[in-house]
Amino acid sequence: MPLLFLIAASIALVCQGALVYAVLAGRAPASSPRPGARWAEVAWVVIPSLLLLAVLVATWIGIMEPVAVIPVAGVPA
Numbered sequence: 001m002p003l004l005f006l007i008a009a010s011i012a013l014v015c016q017g018a019l020v021y022a023v024l025a026g027r028a029p030a031s032s033p034r035p036g037a038r039w040a041e042v043a044w045v046v047i048p049s050l051l052l053l054a055v056l057v058a059t060w061i062g063i064m065e066p067v068a069v070i071p072v073a074g075v076p077a
Contacts, residue, residue, distance in 0.1 A: 012056070013052075019045055020049055023042055
């Protein structure tokens with residue numbers, strides 16, 4: 001299970017990193033967006049990136065917690 005998570009998380013982080021790089025690398029020299037568009041574009045990429053990172057960390061912590069298995073009355077082992 002942790003291996004599958006690590007593979008999926010790695011792919012998600014590489015893709016998100018490519019998006020962040022594409023936005024931070026900038027636009028073509030000939031383009032002229034309105035003044036506040038650049039910061040809005042950066043925010044629309046950076047905020048989801050941070051949320052993705054938080055979800056991946058929380059999931060990893062949840063996966064790595066030990067699971068307590070206790071017998072339940074009436075359920076065969």
